[in-house]
C-alpha cells in the first residue's frame with residue numbers, strides 16, 4: 001500500500017536505506033546541485049528556529065530552497081543558549097537579519113513536564129541532567145517567551161524583525177503569535 005503506510009515503516013536498516021537514497025540524489029544532481037555557486041550566506045538573510053517535529057518540513061512550508069535560510073532545530077524550537085550561539089554566528093558571520101520562530105500544534109513538548117523527565121533520567125542513570133527539557137503547557141506563551149529571549153539577547157545585533165508562529169500540523173498553516181509577556 002502506498003501513502004501513509006510507507007511512512008510507518010521502521011527497521012534496523014533505515015540509515016543504510018538513506019545512504020542509498022543519498023547516492024541516487026547525488027548522481028541525479030551531478031554538477032547542478034544541491035546549491036552550485038551559492039555561498040554559505042543564506043540568500044533570504046533569515047534564520048529560522050523550529051521544533052524538530054518530523055511532520056514539519058520547514059523548507060516546504062515556507063517556500064524555501066537550498067541556500068535560502070538557516071534552519072536551527074531542536075525539541076520544541078526552544079531558544080536555548082546553544083540556539084543563541086547559532087543565531088549569533090548566523091547574524092555576525094553569515095549575514096542573516098531576520099529571525100522566524102516556529103512552534104506547532106500537537107507538539108510532544110506539551111505531553112510531559114520538565115520535572116517528570118528530569119526525575120526519570122535521574123532514576124535511570126543516577127545523573128541529574130544539567131539542561132532543562134523546556135517542556136511547556138501553553139503554545140502561544142512559549143512562542144512569546146522565545147521571542148523575548150531572542151529580542152533581549154545581548155549577543156544578537158539584529159532583533160528588529162523577530163516573529164513567532166504556531167504551525168498547524170493538520171492544515172499546514174502558520175498562525176502568527178503577537179509578542180508580549182510570556
Ligand SMILES: [Zn+2]
Nearest residue numbers: 051053107108
Ligand atoms: Zn514539537
